[in-house]
Every structure is written in C-alpha cells, then in structure tokens.
Amino acid sequence: MNERDVQVESRKTFLFILLIFCIIGVLLKSIAYPIGLVMGYIVSYVNFMMTIYSSDLILKSGNNVMIVIVMFIAKMILWIAGFALSIIFKDFINIAGVFIGYLVIQITIYWLTYYTRKEEMK
DSSP states (O other), X not given: OOHHHHHHHHHHHHHHHHHHHHHHXXXXXXXXXXXXXXXXXXXXXXXXXXHHHHHHHHHHHOSOHHHHHHHHXXXXXXXXXXXXXHHHTTTTSXXXXXXXXXXXXXXXXXXXXXXXXXXXXX
C-alpha cells in the first residue's frame, strides 16, 4: 500500500459516503450535510498531501525538526479552520459532516490495511 492507493481509494470511499450524506440531506432538507462532508474531505486530503510532502522533504534533507514543527502547526491550523468555518456558517456547513470528512482518509487507510492483510493470509 502506498500513497497513490490511499488517494485513489479515498476518492471512492468519499463518493460512497457523499451519496449517504446526500440522501440524509434530502431527507432532512438541508444541503449543509454534504457540503460539510466535502469541506472536511478537502481539508483532510490537503493534510494528507502535506504529510506526504513533509515526509519527502525530511527524508531528502535529513533530520530537520523545524520542518516537522512547522508542518504540524500548519496541519492543526487547517483542522481548526475547518471546524471554525462549520461553527461560523452552521446553516451551510454541518459540523458532523466536517468531522466525517476528516475521517475519510483514515477509514481508507484502515480498510486498505485490512484488505491487504486479508489477501496476504490467503
């Protein structure tokens, strides 16, 4: 499993969860649920790409603690900004959708790990 697999599979997972959130949005007559999910996934995807970029940068430059600190702070600011926007614009962005959007890549990583281990056991 590599980052390309995670990116491709996370898009599939996102579309499946988005379908569920669109159905919930239609039933509750609110577009805030799918918009929250989309925003949460975008923030999570950007954080994932930042992690990949910072890992490559650290491996190329050696042991650089400053890069780790700056990237960590930048990622935390992104997470906070996503939640802050969902609180400020609560009529348009649902905070639960943002939270689930944050989890899409983590769910994908767990799913791929489970799937690859299951294939190895055969």
